[in-house]
Amino acid sequence: MKILVAVKRVVDYNIKVRIKPDGSDVDIEGVKMGINPFDENALEEALRLKEKGVATEVVAVSLGTSANQDVLRHSLAMGADRAILIEASADLQPLAVAKLLKSIVTREQPNLIILGKQAIDDDAGQTGQMLAALLDYPQGTFASTLQIEGEEVTVTREVDGGTETLALALPAVITADLRLNEPRFVKLPNLMMARKKPIETINAAELGVNLDARLKLIQVSEPAVRKAGIKVNSVEELLNKLRSHEGILV
Amino acid sequence: MKILILAEHDGLQLSSSVHQAVTAAQFWNSPIHVLVAGHSADAVVQQAASIHGVERVVHANAAHLAHPLAEDIANLVASISEGYDVILAAHSSFSKNALPRLSALLDVAMISDVLEIKADNTYVRSTYAGNVLTTIQSTDAVQLLTVHGSNFTAASLGGNAEITSTETPAAFKKASWKSEVRSQSDRPPLGSAKIVVSGGRSLGSAEKFEQVLSPLAYKLGAALGATRAAVDAGYAPNDIQVGQTGVVVAPELYIAVGVSGAIQHTYGMRDSKIVVAINQDPDAPIFQVADYGLVADLFDVIPELTAAIQ
Ligand SMILES: Cc1cc2nc3c(=O)[nH]c(=O)nc-3n(C[C@H](O)[C@H](O)[C@H](O)COP(=O)(O)OP(=O)(O)OC[C@H]3O[C@@H](n4cnc5c(N)ncnc54)[C@H](O)[C@@H]3O)c2cc1C
Ligand SMILES: Cc1cc2nc3c(=O)[nH]c(=O)nc-3n(C[C@H](O)[C@H](O)[C@H](O)COP(=O)(O)OP(=O)(O)OC[C@H]3O[C@@H](n4cnc5c(N)ncnc54)[C@H](O)[C@@H]3O)c2cc1C
Numbered sequence: 001m002k003i004l005v006a007v008k009r010v011v012d013y014n015i016k017v018r019i020k021p022d023g024s025d026v027d028i029e030g031v032k033m034g035i036n037p038f039d040e041n042a043l044e045e046a047l048r049l050k051e052k053g054v055a056t057e058v059v060a061v062s063l064g065t066s067a068n069q070d071v072l073r074h075s076l077a078m079g080a081d082r083a084i085l086i087e088a089s090a091d092l093q094p095l096a097v098a099k100l101l102k103s104i105v106t107r108e109q110p111n112l113i114i115l116g117k118q119a120i121d122d123d124a125g126q127t128g129q130m131l132a133a134l135l136d137y138p139q140g141t142f143a144s145t146l147q148i149e150g151e152e153v154t155v156t157r158e159v160d161g162g163t164e165t166l167a168l169a170l171p172a173v174i175t176a177d178l179r180l181n182e183p184r185f186v187k188l189p190n191l192m193m194a195r196k197k198p199i200e201t202i203n204a205a206e207l208g209v210n211l212d213a214r215l216k217l218i219q220v221s222e223p224a225v226r227k228a229g230i231k232v233n234s235v236e237e238l239l240n241k242l243r244s245h246e247g248i249l250v
Numbered sequence: 251m252k253i254l255i256l257a258e259h260d261g262l263q264l265s266s267s268v269h270q271a272v273t274a275a276q277f278w279n280s281p282i283h284v285l286v287a288g289h290s291a292d293a294v295v296q297q298a299a300s301i302h303g304v305e306r307v308v309h310a311n312a313a314h315l316a317h318p319l320a321e322d323i324a325n326l327v328a329s330i331s332e333g334y335d336v337i338l339a340a341h342s343s344f345s346k347n348a349l350p351r352l353s354a355l356l357d358v359a360m361i362s363d364v365l366e367i368k369a370d371n372t373y374v375r376s377t378y379a380g381n382v383l384t385t386i387q388s389t390d391a392v393q394l395l396t397v398h399g400s401n402f403t404a405a406s407l408g409g410n411a412e413i414t415s416t417e418t419p420a421a422f423k424k425a426s427w428k429s430e431v432r433s434q435s436d437r438p439p440l441g442s443a444k445i446v447v448s449g450g451r452s453l454g455s456a457e458k459f460e461q462v463l464s465p466l467a468y469k470l471g472a473a474l475g476a477t478r479a480a481v482d483a484g485y486a487p488n489d490i491q492v493g494q495t496g497v498v499v500a501p502e503l504y505i506a507v508g509v510s511g512a513i514q515h516t517y518g519m520r521d522s523k524i525v526v527a528i529n530q531d532p533d534a535p536i537f538q539v540a541d542y543g544l545v546a547d548l549f550d551v552i553p554e555l556t557a558a559i560q
Contacts, residue, residue: 016513017378026382094350095359120494122377124362129320129350138425139320141347144488154428158488159343160441160497162432166319169424178478178495179488214359218372218385226520229541231532235554238526241542245524248503249470249559 001148001170002057003046004110005080006101007039009064009071010121023219035071038116040078040183042176045146046114047079047184054148055112057081061104063088063097069199076194077186083197088204088211098130099209104202105135110171112153117142117175128175138168141175251280254308256327256339256349257298261288261316264297266442267340269404272303274397276405277367278336281305284411287326287418289316299411306412314421317430321422324351329419331356334392341396353394361388361395379494380517399441400500400521433487435474440490443473445503448492448519451479452508452548459485462549463507466556475499477515493518508548511536528552 011017012032020027049055060075061084062068072083086100105113118125132139140146140155144163147154148170157164158177204211232238242249253275258265268284275282284298287310298307310326327348331337337352339345341363353360365383366374372387373395388394440446447467453459459480467474476486478493492499494514504522508529509515516539519525527540530547537543544551 011378013379013514016381019382026378093359095354095357098354118495120379123379123494124360125346126350126353126360126362129347130354132321133324133351133354138422139347139351140425141320142343157343159347159430161439161489162430163488164317164430165428167426167428172424179482214388214390215361216387216389218387220377220385221383223376223380223383226525226539228538229525229543231537231543231545233544235544235551235558238542238544238555239558242503242524242526248524 001055001112002059002108002110003049003055004059004061004105004108004113005039005043005046005075006113006115006127007043007060007062007071007075008036008116008119009033009062009068010036010119013037013120019220019222023221025217026220033067033070035074036116036119038118038120038176038178041178041180042114042116043075043078043080044181044183045176048181049148050079059084059108059110061086061101063092063100063204065089072199073191073194074186076197077190078184083199085199085201086204086207087201091213092211093213093215094124094126094130095214096209096211097127098134100204100207101127101131102134103207103209105131112170112172112174114174114176117177128173132173135173137171137173139173140166140168142177143174144177144179146174146180251278251335252333253278253280253282253336253338254327254331254334255282255284256323256337256345257284257286257294258340258342258344259286259288259291259294261291262293264294265340265342266404267342267399268298269301270399270402271338271340271397272301272405273402274364274367275336275338276303278370280335283308285310285327285330287315287318287323289313295413299413300407300409301411302406302409304409304411306414309413309415310418311415312418315418317427319422319425319427320348320351321425323348324355325419325422327352328355330416331392336393338395338397340399345396349394349396356392356394358390358392358394359388361386364395364397365401379513380520381513398498400498433489437467438471438473440473440475440497440499443499443501445470445472445505446475446492446499446501446519446522447472447505447507448475448477448509449480449486449507450477450509451483451485453480453485456485462552466552469556469559477509506536506540507552509536510534511539
């Protein structure tokens with residue numbers, strides 16, 4: 001069984017991004033980048049399935065510029081067998097990403113495709129569902145556990161108000177929630193070794209997919225920031241303050 | 251021009267977020283239709299028909315829609331989408347699952363979790379864990395979006411919409427619903443509660459989370475929330491996680507107890523009207539977003555606070 005994992009390169013989750021002075025976009029020049037945290041969970045799950053003997057090959061794929069090689073090296077160092085870079089300009093939108101991933105699925109024929117449930121930069125949370133639709137595959141989104149038996153994958157999903165369990169026929173598309181697993185740390189020797197592994201590069205233009213942007217970025221701005229209020233010294237003072245707001249506490 | 255709203259419900263009760271979606275849909279000043287997909291969900295159809303501003307309720311009734319799969323919902327909406335210029339739903343785990351699938355079926359870009367509608371194809375949404383507000387314009391002929399419920403007031407009752415039924419496409423065969431676990435709680439739902447009491451990792455165990463926070467929540471009629479660290483540690487169920495990857499809340503009063511205030515958490519609560527933070531570390535970032543901060547050990551002051559409230 002082959003598993004394909006999509007890994008996105010995003011601004012590190014610890015970084016508060018800045019906005020360009022003209023408000024035309026965010027300024028990510030020189031900012032620390034890394035693998036989307038949810039995609040680390042996706043890859044970790046694929047690797048565990050391989051270690052359990054369920055999967056035989058794990059392929060990581062990333063879409064973007066040659067800078068994305070770093071997240072693919074990270075994926076190889078975690079344990080992916082192969083890495084594919086689909087070279088395209090940076091601002092791919094989810095539909096275009098899904099279409100490009102579909103062409104890789106057609107070529108690689110994986111039995112399972114695991115993505116992150118959302119990318120922490122754009123927070124769209126769309127790509128996995130779109131890919132599943134384009135392939136007419138079943139989808140198991142926001143997965144917190146998954147189990148494979150024969151030609152079926154059972155997925156527990158985190159939903160509003162609890163969890164839900166679905167059974168999907170393979171091949172299927174899964175999107176990983178953070179609680180799916182705890183991703184392993186990458187050891188330095190593995191990172192050194194991953195540097196020597198080849199990364200297959202495909203030019204997006206060769207895949208015959210229309211990459212035209214459907215969404216136009218008009219402007220970016222900073223949300224109104226909450227101002228820090230005051231410190232109170234006791235429970236009594238706190239209650240007095242709260243009671244001074246109409247209707248909050250009796 | 252016509253607008254279709256995908257309604258969320260549990261078979262008996264229409265989600266209150268549908269009322270908010272109706273208000274959002276009124277931006278376009280055009281007839282609003284609501285799709286209710288379910289099995290024997292007639293009560294829900296009636297509730298939808300009574301929302302002020304809804305012209306028609308489209309009812310899809312089929313056994314396999316009792317626990318609807320994203321695949322079936324996407325196929326159903328696609329089958330009736332002809333003639334609709336705007337398709338929208340309130341943002342929730344239900345719509346997040348189904349509408350991107352529809353987006354690919356229709357080959358129309360989708361805009362998730364819209365905070366504000368600026369023009370009939372221009373929207374404001376938040377990105378980078380809420381650190382950036384992004385205004386985007388969709389160039390597609392059909393506008394497909396989910397809206398952030400709490401940013402729109404709920405449409406009132408008093409409507410009397412026409413009810414029609416529609417054919418449901420055959421069930422998707424490659425997936426099946428097995429079971430669900432609903433968190434049992436007599437507290438108000440987190441998403442719509444007026445007061446939320448949230449606890450962090452510092453509570454130390456599931457037992458203490460319950461023992462320390464529940465009496466306070468009970469007295470205040472509040473919902474309980476939690477940080478990811480508390481959920482990951484097993485102190486609280488996943489569906490009460492507040493933040494970027496959990497629920498976004500905007501209650502009248504948010505009480506953060508032993509919560510450090512990571513941006514991924516504050517993203518989920520910073521639109522609250524009044525924020526109270528209780529933390530023993532005077533430099534905890536949560537104080538930067540709190541109206542009232544109390545530097546203290548939560549195990550001392552939460553019982554004291556609980557006792558002091560009638
Ligand atoms: C108006 C607008 C302007 C934009 N401007 C810019 C810009 O200036 N610069 C820029 O870099 N981006 C830009 N983007 C792109 C944007 O940041 C996202 O990359 C894109 O919309 C995909 O959405 P997402 O990553 O949030 O997808 P999600 O649906 O949240 O991603 C889910 C999962 O899909 C997979 N995935 C998504 N993208 C990739 C990828 N590239 N490679 C591999 N796997 C992937 C991952 O597994 C990920 O976890 C813009 C987007 C829009 C809509
Ligand atoms: C991709 C990604 C997504 C994430 N999404 C979310 C999300 O949706 N929601 C979320 O909450 N987090 C999220 N996180 C995690 C987030 O970054 C923080 O790690 C988390 O919010 C911290 O939880 P905490 O405040 O309970 O724990 P800690 O950061 O450990 O803070 C504990 C606090 O309790 C205080 N404390 C300890 N003992 C006491 C006591 N006796 N009395 C009073 N105060 C005490 C300490 O001073 C400290 O400030 C995400 C992280 C990533 C990487």
